[in-house]
Amino acid sequence: MNAKLSNNAEIDLIENKLLGRASWKIKCQYKVFEDMKACVMSKGPISILHVNSQYIVNIGEKHLKDNPAFIHVDNKAILQEREGLFRNGSELIKQFKSGNYAFTRFQNNKKQLxxxxxxxxxFTDAFNDMEDQFSKLGNDRNYSF
Structure with missing residues (x-):
């Protein structure tokens, strides 16, 4: 009986891990004329963009002009940026890797909170998948014009 419960719990953990990874969407492309590699991964209002050697985290869309967007991972400090664009996303990515939940707040262009x-x-599995895809961009000539 205990072995069966243990196996079921193990299967649940694996299923949850796969479902968690699948909830993050990834898209990558290489633009030949710009010699630019780019990947984006997203879930809900959170997008992580890896362009050449830079990471940008974006929170929300269709922001009210010049309005701040806020993010806070678990019990860490609340961070804010104008229109949700965190140009140096490395610190947020570290928080996402070790965190359980991200809480976001922004006002859209219709003034709705x-x-x-x-x-x-x-997140970590998806991020590693994105990095793997990014490292292969341009190698297999999957060009986008």
Whole structure:
């Protein structure tokens, strides 16, 4: 009986891990004329952009002009940037990797306050997948014009 429960618990953990990873969407491309490599991964209002050697985290979309967007991972400090564009996303990415939930808040261009709680399950697996895809861009000539 205990072995069966143990196996079921193990299967649940594996399923949850796969579902967490699958909840993050990834898209990558290489632009030949610009010699630019770019990947984006997203879930809900959170997008992580890897362009050449830079990481940018974006929170929300269709922001009210010049309005701040806020993000806060678990019990860490609340961070804010104008229109949700965190140009140096490395610190946030570290928080996402070790965190459980990200809480976001921004005001859209219709002046509606948008708040979300996003599970960070699968973030690290998805981020590693994105990095693997990024490293191969341009090698297989999957060009985009």
């Amino acid at each position: 948008i708040e979300n709680k996003i599970s960070l399950d699968g």
